[in-house]
Amino acid sequence: MKFHVAVLLLLCAFVIAEAASKHRPNHKKASLSQKKHLVEIEEKIERLLAEEEALEEELNEENEEYEDDVAEEEDEEDMEEEDQREEEEEDEVQAAYDEDDEGPLIDLCLEKYCGAGRECVVNLQGEAECQCMQECDFEPDDRRRVCSNHNETWNSDCQLHRMRCLCVEEAETCTKEKYAHVHIDYYGSCQEMPECTEDEMKDFPRRMREWLFNIMRDMADRHALSDYYMKLEEEAENDDTKKWTNAVIWKFCELDGHPRDRAVSRHELFPLRAPLYTLEHCIAPFLDSCDADDDHVITLKEWGKCLNLSDEKLEHIEEFCEDLHDD
Template sequence: NRNETWDSACEVHRQRCLCNTADPGCRHEELRHVHIDYYGTCREMPECSENDLADFPRRMRDWLFNVMRDLALRNELPDAYLALEHEAESNMTKRWTNAAIWKWCELDGHPHDNTVSRHELFPIRAPLFALEHCIAPFLESCDPNRDHRISLQEWGKCLELEEDDLTARCAEIAKDEEANASDLHDAFV
């Protein structure tokens, strides 16, 4: 990104659209991939040291699990993910893996294509950007082939999880969510 302040999120998306369609209104070719890092005034972020970056996967795994657990305790975790949370609570070896699967599935929203794009990362990046100076280089390292997409395997490797422990459960979770939504709709019809 260009460390640039924009007047609105709408203007960022407009400029990206203009550049993606080769419109003469495109200010610079690299704006095809521009995205919002965070909202608010510009901040001078400290450098992410090698040691901080090396420790970041552990901090991120802990944070993901704690957020998942807190959402479950407040009854704000969608039902489809509760089984992952319960399994993580009762089986310590599943704690970090299930939290990683939960967040990755949640981020893989639109379109649901079994990859997480840089734009789909915004809900995790923006709130952490001001608090965690290593979030940007960490997320960059999750996309080693630089295709602007993170697969579940890349996500797991980035979080230093065993690949054998990761299974793409998002499709079954999405089906459960659809079934629950359908049941809820039927209850109100």
């Protein structure tokens, strides 16, 4: 604004000076000093106009910076509001499993069972759910390695089970589809195992029954069986016709963990298979043969038939597990 006024004043001065020179009788003989004065006025006007243009550009830049600052402040306010909403949601979840305002927190995952390779988490709705483990600790000890049914060595059982979970859930981080059915064959790095001969395979059910009965009797001597299975062990001791049947039923029911569904999965066979594989190389093909329909689980009838129990013993065998018997 000040520049506009200055320019106008100079223009007025220039006009007045020009008019005055024209009304003088000898205006054509104006002195050189007057002409020089007019030139100086013109130069000042040009400088003022140039300065005004520069000032306008500077003001425009400042306005743009101001508008950017305002937009950035608005974005920061939006982010703060979003963070505040998330904190409020988390507080609501926290409050959902508080026993009371002063009492201890309720662990919603305390009674939530998640299979191998999964972990329990509390979601934003305050519900406990099982998800594939985010990561596994690196195991530097070679003794923690495991060999899979694909004859591949894994750094730990956690990594193998986590990968299986990811493949079952069809996650992008699943490296191979076949890992949806991966399971542990035995502890330690994979090694070349001798083949199980036909004669060894044929005799294996008998040796397996003997071994199961001896384990059951040893646990009974240590009072490590429930009252129900203690009774089955006593019957097996006193009645040879129940010796193999009761031992076979006890072991199957013990393996049938989570869920109790009258079927043993490949994972549930792990406590039986893994420790014995390097000592009993026939156990792997034997257990595979028990899964007659190849559905990756072994039913109690398949288990009994695989261990050569008679059809008469198999007829009502599914009623013998303790939890099913109590129902």
